[in-house]
Amino acid sequence: MKHLIDPMDISIDELESLFKLAEEIIKNEDDFNNICSHKILATLFYEPSTRTRFSFEAAMLRLGGQVIGFSEPGSSSVMKGESIPDTIRTVGSYVDIIAMRHPKEGAPRYASYYSQVPIINAGDGGHQHPTQTLTDLLTIKRTKGQISNLTMGLCGDLKFGRTVHSLIKAMSRYENIKFILISPQELQIPEYIKMEILNKKNIPFIEVERLEDVIDKLDILYMTRVQKERFFNEADYIRLKDSYILDKEKLKLARKDLSILHPLPRVNEISYEVDEDPRACYFDQVEYGMFIRMALITKLLGVM
Amino acid sequence: MKHLIDPMDISIDELESLFKLAEEIIKNEDDFNNICSHKILATLFYEPSTRTRFSFEAAMLRLGGQVIGFSEPGSSSVMKGESIPDTIRTVGSYVDIIAMRHPKEGAPRYASYYSQVPIINAGDGGHQHPTQTLTDLLTIKRTKGQISNLTMGLCGDLKFGRTVHSLIKAMSRYENIKFILISPQELQIPEYIKMEILNKKNIPFIEVERLEDVIDKLDILYMTRVQKERFFNEADYIRLKDSYILDKEKLKLARKDLSILHPLPRVNEISYEVDEDPRACYFDQVEYGMFIRMALITKLLGVM
Amino acid sequence: MKHLIDPMDISIDELESLFKLAEEIIKNEDDFNNICSHKILATLFYEPSTRTRFSFEAAMLRLGGQVIGFSEPGSSSVMKGESIPDTIRTVGSYVDIIAMRHPKEGAPRYASYYSQVPIINAGDGGHQHPTQTLTDLLTIKRTKGQISNLTMGLCGDLKFGRTVHSLIKAMSRYENIKFILISPQELQIPEYIKMEILNKKNIPFIEVERLEDVIDKLDILYMTRVQKERFFNEADYIRLKDSYILDKEKLKLARKDLSILHPLPRVNEISYEVDEDPRACYFDQVEYGMFIRMALITKLLGVM
Known part of the structure; x- marks a missing residue:
């Protein structure tokens, strides 16, 4: 598993291992609170979704990581002027992992083709929200x-x-x-x-x-x-x-x-x-x- | 003291103890710069107030904590669609403390009834700004x-x-x-x-x-x-x-x-x-x- | 060097020392990832520039520092109501260094006259982008x-x-x-x-x-x-x-x-x-x- 774009990309075994890890985190959260230190998540939200963004950001911070991102039309419009591959290669130079929300179906998949860091689909239109x-x-x-x-x-x-x-x-x-x-x-x-x-x-x-x-x-x-x-x-x-x-x-x-x-x-x-x-x-x-x-x-x- | 909604909610004794702590922090700030590590503050600003938001965020970061939040119409409108109790219970799952600014008088008080984490009123309309x-x-x-x-x-x-x-x-x-x-x-x-x-x-x-x-x-x-x-x-x-x-x-x-x-x-x-x-x-x-x-x-x- | 407003403010020697440090960071990034811990950068972006903002924020976070800021019209309009000297003195109470983007030529230079912390010009209109x-x-x-x-x-x-x-x-x-x-x-x-x-x-x-x-x-x-x-x-x-x-x-x-x-x-x-x-x-x-x-x-x- 390099990216998470579609929930069906994950095998049952990978799912099991993910659930096991989640349950370990629930049980012993303190053991995990520095595990992502010095790592950065980018939340690229081309449409607002405050709940989902908060969930990702809190997740990263609780692992000891950090977050940069945009969530509102003003900032994201700037990025809209350039192609997704260029944005992804730029942001991928700054951060270790990207959560991307986009109104267009397939945008996160397309982004993943050009990304040197893992992409998580945080919702693409009416399509997927893995x-x-x-x-x-x-x-x-x-x-x-x-x-x-x-x-x-x-x-x-x-x-x-x-x-x-x-x-x-x-x-x-x-x-x-x-x-x-x-x-x-x-x-x-x-x-x-x-x-x-x-x-x-x-x-x-x-x-x-x-x-x-x-x-x-x-x-x-x-x-x-x-x-x-x-x-x-x-x-x-x-x-x-x-x-x-x-x-x-x-x-x-x-x-x-x-x-x-x-x-x-x-x-x-x-x-x-x-x-x-x-x-x-x-x-x-x-x-x-x-x-x-x-x-x-x-x-x-x-x-x- | 569980929340801070109205300045008159605090007794003179609690005030004194708060001032004493503030003065200790001023004197020995370094002793406090990890005291909130692994804690997260949410700044829920349903109307913009950059000065107040900065003051809260800098306060939390200087204590070694972290911050998530929204401050602009774009993001907050998303949350406006749902009831304050639902938002507060959701955000309260992610963070340890909430600073809430709201154009409606009484909104932070109402939020506090449903919150599992402390709520600080960061200004509610023309009402209070404790x-x-x-x-x-x-x-x-x-x-x-x-x-x-x-x-x-x-x-x-x-x-x-x-x-x-x-x-x-x-x-x-x-x-x-x-x-x-x-x-x-x-x-x-x-x-x-x-x-x-x-x-x-x-x-x-x-x-x-x-x-x-x-x-x-x-x-x-x-x-x-x-x-x-x-x-x-x-x-x-x-x-x-x-x-x-x-x-x-x-x-x-x-x-x-x-x-x-x-x-x-x-x-x-x-x-x-x-x-x-x-x-x-x-x-x-x-x-x-x-x-x-x-x-x-x-x-x-x-x-x- | 106290601020960076115009690229020609830096002497060739200072440039060399800056490049040398950058190359050290590239070579041994881990040695630098706590060097700015407990320091805060403010990104005051009076006009949006997501790429530049991300670059500054990622830079600060990778040094172990923290970031507060605004990047969108909603928040910055609040600050626009007050004079730059007042904003700078306020923000300078909260943070250790400021990166300022402004549509008006000369705004960062003007800000630097009133600032108790270093100001970096992150672009001022069609003027400079050091x-x-x-x-x-x-x-x-x-x-x-x-x-x-x-x-x-x-x-x-x-x-x-x-x-x-x-x-x-x-x-x-x-x-x-x-x-x-x-x-x-x-x-x-x-x-x-x-x-x-x-x-x-x-x-x-x-x-x-x-x-x-x-x-x-x-x-x-x-x-x-x-x-x-x-x-x-x-x-x-x-x-x-x-x-x-x-x-x-x-x-x-x-x-x-x-x-x-x-x-x-x-x-x-x-x-x-x-x-x-x-x-x-x-x-x-x-x-x-x-x-x-x-x-x-x-x-x-x-x-x-």
Whole structure:
């Protein structure tokens, strides 16, 4: 592993070794807090994403490293005038590793061809966001003890959510996974994922419209937002909208050992009252996001 | 003390202990330059304030800590989309302490209810700016040797200046303080401060219009800006404006041991010629601002 | 040397000592990676220049120091409201050294009069950019082994390029330098440089229109961009534009030991195919830019 561009670039073995390292860091963080000293991360954010940027920067600082970068239109416009290869070769002279966020699909891959230092894709348009997928997988592993033998519900906008697509692809490599896909009809998972991933690998899945009908069957519930604008007609929206809001009432139907995940930020799809429920894992997920980035940076820099 | 939201949240004893620590840091800065190593401060500036941000960041770096943050509309807008509780819980997973500047009154207080790490109010609209008040008090203590038995002049716009209101409240807890309030009539100190603070505690004060009439009586002169737009009529402005500009001429009337303070930035209310006068303390005040923030961060993190 | 405002402020001896230090850092970087610990650099960029800012920040971090700063309109506008002397005295209370970029000619010089800490001019309008000149000189020294006995071609817009003017002035202090000035007639080097520098010091130079006519004579080729808008008429532009693009074809005519420099960013004036040629030095130049800034910061802080 030299760069991380697509979550599927990593083999299951590399994933395991990454999770193991993340868990070591969680257990003994102090042992790692100088491991990247004198190393520099560049955060090249051609579009703003404060959460993701903070997660990378905190990860690097907690490893004893340092950070330079840009995150706002003003600065990045300067760099936009020049080609990505030139920018990457320049920045690669200054730093040891680069996290790149770009509105254009494929930009981080293209950058990696010219880079003398590791590139991490920190999100490229609607395409990939591999460290989010790693975060999701580590959260599942930590809360369920394994990433296999699980019934996973994915709820909300399953058509446009890149997070959900990447997660299904990643989970499909593990054993005995069942998916319950909960969405309005117009926001169902794309055909190509059913054909090329689920059917091809004989992974069982069902598609339903209402969360309350299936919540009692789930080990994991992965919530995402449903935007009103995505619905074809107002009537459907009014009929269904409450089905995609997780609240105390619906949670009463769920198992005691359910794990609720959400990539955040949320709007209203999880009620605040749910935050206090021990099954809510989405703030732990935020922390795991930082720890998996710490593990990833450590691996890519080859300092362990 | 878990957070610092309002300067009046701190007891006199806590203040004393904070000043003592600040003075130790001033004396032996090298002893403190690793005390926050492996700790991270987040500067969440929902409105820009470069001076205040720099003061916090320099404070944290000089203690051996690290900083992440945002300071410009581009980045902060991203965070604005989500609720303050969600942002605070997320950022609190990454860092050890947060300095928050927000255009809305009460935002830092609200944030503190949801925060697992200490929150410092770095200014919330026209409301509070407690680290400025701490800065002012430390400057008085350092230049006068004590915060009692003092005649303090406050000059300029006393109606809208939050700095001045907070300082009066804070000083009113010390012994034998007299205030001389120097302002045009339309910019006098609000009634509630006279009623609820000064009269209630029997603190002597007079209100005058012209600085030159009282400057000889002052131990401390706290200057603030008077904006033309605040005056009711042009004639008043023309008649009075020079009274709120401190220059060499007026300083001739003042005591030899006067201390001149100003929260900065200034426009023209203190002439540049005054900068060379030994009674000018406003650049020392800038430095004390950083030292008191160093002390505050150290206390809130519990590293001493 | 207390500040660096104009490249001609530095004596030849100081330059030599700076280059020597830069070469020591290149050779034994690890020996220097804590030399500025507990020191802070402020990058005050009143106009964005991400490349230059990154180079300064990486330089400081690699020396073990820390950085605060602003780089975008939002933050800097706050500081613009106050005078440069007040800003400099404030920031100088927080940090140990300042790199200042400003759209107004002379702003860094003016700042240096009021600064208690060293100021480095990181570019002031169309005027000076001394660390670029130092970068160019170090690159020449490293690639040719000396800064004397050289025939140097400068190609492109020689009229408006401050980089080129500064470099000619700086090189004119070394022995046995010949210049070949390659530009369209409307973009020739200004008269005052010919009169006051080249003629005055009896430095031989010729002016030509086409790169291909002289490339075989050059030890160094310093490329810059030619903007279409600078031409007086379309016909000239069409006739000449290809003469200012360096490609493999023209390089066939050049010496084997030519060194190609460019201050970057480039647009199309050097074809990408040239990047692989061993004579292309412009990415090494980027690295030398960081190393010379490391040496400069070290010297100005007096830590060696």
